Amino acid sequence: MNIGEYIEHTLLKPDATVEDIMKLCQEAKEAKLFGVCVNPCYVALAKHLLVGTKVKIVTVVGFPLGATYSEVKVLEAKMAIENHADEIDMVMNISAFKTGDYAAVVEDIEKVVEASKPYPVKVIIEACLLTEEEKHKAAQLVVKAGACFVKTSTGFASGGATVEDVRILRQEADKGHIGVKAAGGIRDAKAVEAMLAAGADRIGTSVGHKIAGAVHAK
Numbered sequence: 001m002n003i004g005e006y007i008e009h010t011l012l013k014p015d016a017t018v019e020d021i022m023k024l025c026q027e028a029k030e031a032k033l034f035g036v037c038v039n040p041c042y043v044a045l046a047k048h049l050l051v052g053t054k055v056k057i058v059t060v061v062g063f064p065l066g067a068t069y070s071e072v073k074v075l076e077a078k079m080a081i082e083n084h085a086d087e088i089d090m091v092m093n094i095s096a097f098k099t100g101d102y103a104a105v106v107e108d109i110e111k112v113v114e115a116s117k118p119y120p121v122k123v124i125i126e127a128c129l130l131t132e133e134e135k136h137k138a139a140q141l142v143v144k145a146g147a148c149f150v151k152t153s154t155g156f157a158s159g160g161a162t163v164e165d166v167r168i169l170r171q172e173a174d175k176g177h178i179g180v181k182a183a184g185g186i187r188d189a190k191a192v193e194a195m196l197a198a199g200a201d202r203i204g205t206s207v208g209h210k211i212a213g214a215v216h217a218k
Contacts, residue, residue, distance in 0.1 A: 002032075003192060003215045006201070008058050009208035010037040010183065012155065018045065025049040027209035037089065037204055039063070040080050047084040056086040061112060064156040066091030066124070070108045074115040081119055088112065089122045089151060089181075092138065094129060102141055109145035122149035122181050122202075127169075128159030135168045143176030149202065153184030160184020163198045170199030189215045 009028040011020060021042045028036045028050070035056030038046050046057050059080045062073040070093075077088050090112050096104040113121045123145070125138040142150040150169050152161040161182040169180045182195040183204030189211050192203050205211060 003189065003196075004031050004033045004208070004212035006196060006203050007033045007192070007208040007212060008035045008037045008056075008181075008183075008202060008204045009033050010155075010204045010206050012037065012039055012060060012063070016042075018042075021045055022049060025055070028055050029053050031209040031212040033208050033212060034202070035086070040076060040083075040085075043080050043085045044083040057084060058087040058089060059085045060154075061088050061090040062093075063089075063091055063124075064154040066093050066126070067095050070111045073108065073112050077112050077115045077121075081116060085119070087120045087122065088116045089124060091124045091126070091154060092142070094126050097125075097134070097138060097141075098129075102137075105138075105141050106145045109142065109147055113146045120148035122151045122179075123147045124151040124154055124183075125169075126154060126157050127152045127161070127165040128157050128184075132168065135165065136172055139169050139172035140176075143172060143178055147178065149173075149179040149181050151181040151183060151204070153182075155184040155204070157184075161186060161195060161200075163194050166195050166198040166200050173199070 011024045035058045037058040061076040093108045123142040139150045161184045173180050179201035181202040182200040186205040
């Protein structure tokens, strides 16, 4: 197994510089990772740096709170795709979900999915803020809304991905034939392997090149 094929090398810190993004892209290219995940303002730069490679450009929408207008998320997604993003990671409206307004949650996701076609949309449910029952329900709504992946975390809340979260999301993802992305706090090859074994299809981590390198060196 080439572990790099599952990894999105991620840099979403607010103080990331152009030089940091250049370094991220170079690391992803050298390690032959699946993709890079960057903030929207760096999508065009990342595409320029990675042209001619197989490394995908992933960006975030409604990040990190998910609480903005659906129309803003749609515009973000459209602009990202115009700038050659390959995949969109949007944040679910967690507030609406916690309120129990599931129709609003589904509609919010559907609008971004429609605006992003034919490019895949992953939906971040911020699992650390949800009960086990809510994790199941959130994943069900992601499936209902037509997204391609359910994703555990932004990495900006009180916790990141856990193996148990991945197992829960995998159960619902299998019913809807969608993928699971684990992200947040994944720092070494052992953690990546555990997430993949639990059912993750994709891994988001800020140290993807180091993880891939460590596995390759074994």
